[in-house]
Amino acid sequence: MQTNYIIRGFGHYAPERVLTNADLEKIVDTTDEWITSRTGIKQRHIVAEGESASDMAAQAARQALAEAGMEPAELTHIVVATFTPDSMIPSTACVLQSKLGISGQMCVDVSAACSGFLYALQTARGYLALEPEAKVLVVAAEVISRRTNWDDRATCVLFGDAAGAVVLTGGGEDERPRLLDMMLAADGSLGDLLTVHGGGSAYAYKMGEPVGPEYFVQMQGRETFKHAVRNMTSICEALLERHGVGKSEIDVLLPHQANWRIIDAVGRKFEIPPEKVFANIDRYANTSAASIPVALSEAVKTGFIKPGDLVLLTSFGGGFTWGSALVRF
Numbered sequence: 001m002q003t004n005y006i007i008r009g010f011g012h013y014a015p016e017r018v019l020t021n022a023d024l025e026k027i028v029d030t031t032d033e034w035i036t037s038r039t040g041i042k043q044r045h046i047v048a049e050g051e052s053a054s055d056m057a058a059q060a061a062r063q064a065l066a067e068a069g070m071e072p073a074e075l076t077h078i079v080v081a082t083f084t085p086d087s088m089i090p091s092t093a094c095v096l097q098s099k100l101g102i103s104g105q106m107c108v109d110v111s112a113a114c115s116g117f118l119y120a121l122q123t124a125r126g127y128l129a130l131e132p133e134a135k136v137l138v139v140a141a142e143v144i145s146r147r148t149n150w151d152d153r154a155t156c157v158l159f160g161d162a163a164g165a166v167v168l169t170g171g172g173e174d175e176r177p178r179l180l181d182m183m184l185a186a187d188g189s190l191g192d193l194l195t196v197h198g199g200g201s202a203y204a205y206k207m208g209e210p211v212g213p214e215y216f217v218q219m220q221g222r223e224t225f226k227h228a229v230r231n232m233t234s235i236c237e238a239l240l241e242r243h244g245v246g247k248s249e250i251d252v253l254l255p256h257q258a259n260w261r262i263i264d265a266v267g268r269k270f271e272i273p274p275e276k277v278f279a280n281i282d283r284y285a286n287t288s289a290a291s292i293p294v295a296l297s298e299a300v301k302t303g304f305i306k307p308g309d310l311v312l313l314t315s316f317g318g319g320f321t322w323g324s325a326l327v328r329f
């Protein structure tokens with residue numbers, strides 16, 4: 001069975017258009033000061049008309065494949081994490097496959113909201129465990145701007161659009177970056193705290209009916225915040241314990257980018273100094289599943305993560321879902 005999981009390349013993409021907090025002040029009753037102090041967000045990227053999750057996924061995927069020195073045709077599996085797929089059918093993974101100009105690979109979408117990338121990565125590990133020669137493209141792509149209620153100031157300031165990608169394959173003991181271990185969890189009883197109900201089969205609607213707020217992200221922010229800090233902390237502690245790693249051995253903490261205060265709180269719990277905590281939430285806002293692969297790709301390309309670093313990833317999202325992962329660079 002394959003036990004070495006090597007990340008061969010990183011890619012990320014964000015749409016050209018930028019919406020600043022000042023722009024939002026013109027749309028809803030908010031201020032740059034409120035958004036910055038409560039979240040750390042200064043701006044977010046928004047897709048162009050006609051641009052979709054699969055378009056962004058293709059950009060990020062091509063970058064990751066180029067970095068991995070691989071042709072798309074070498075892939076055996078494509079896994080896309082998204083809660084904003086291009087359509088219900090076909091899956092965004094299938095659309096992406098077609099946009100990459102390839103066919104034959106197994107293609108599947110994973111739905112775990114903001115934890116989607118870590119869930120997709122675990123799915124990829126599963127495929128590799130079954131097929132040691134597998135070469136798995138793992139992409140997360142979100143067009144949250146099309147699932148945003150632009151009249152709801154409590155949510156519309158929080159999100160942005162982006163995509164991130166990695167290629168996961170097997171490899172030798174000494175190859176890096178190596179995905180050492182992961183843990184994932186969920187608590188479906190808390191699902192109603194963060195939802196997009198509209199369009200789902202449990203919520204019947206008829207042709208011609210107006211689209212209501214339930215078609216967009218609805219969130220109880222304060223409750224979500226508490227669960228996010230608690231669960232990210234506990235699953236990181238559990239992973240470190242299972243892996244026999246002390247807090248002081250972590251070189252970089254790279255958490256899901258939902259809110260600077262959440263990132264900061266998790267960093268403090270692990271006594272990781274702010275200069276070792278990667279954050280790009282000021283420029284991207286919360287891009288849900290895309291946030292970790294975008295951050296990873298940026299952190300690698302800018303040298304924030306260096307060869308030899310032990311990196312702790314952690315996520316939290318709707319479901320609720322959460323997870324942690326350890327990567328040795």
Ligand SMILES: CC(C)(COP(=O)(O)OP(=O)(O)OC[C@H]1O[C@@H](n2cnc3c(N)ncnc32)[C@H](O)[C@@H]1OP(=O)(O)O)[C@@H](O)C(=O)NCCC(=O)NCCS
Pocket residue numbers: 029030031034035038039114153154155157158219220221222223224225228258259262286316317318
């Ligand atoms: C959303 C979040 C930033 C709100 O911060 P908060 O301190 O909890 O603020 P509240 O929602 O309690 O609102 C406080 C006040 O600000 C107001 N407010 C909400 N959004 C606002 C905005 N964009 N601009 C100005 N005021 C706003 C509220 O109406 C409320 O006013 P009131 O006290 O007069 O009723 C915060 O709860 C959060 O980040 N939650 C987690 C989000 C998250 O991580 N989600 C994704 C998980 S993956």
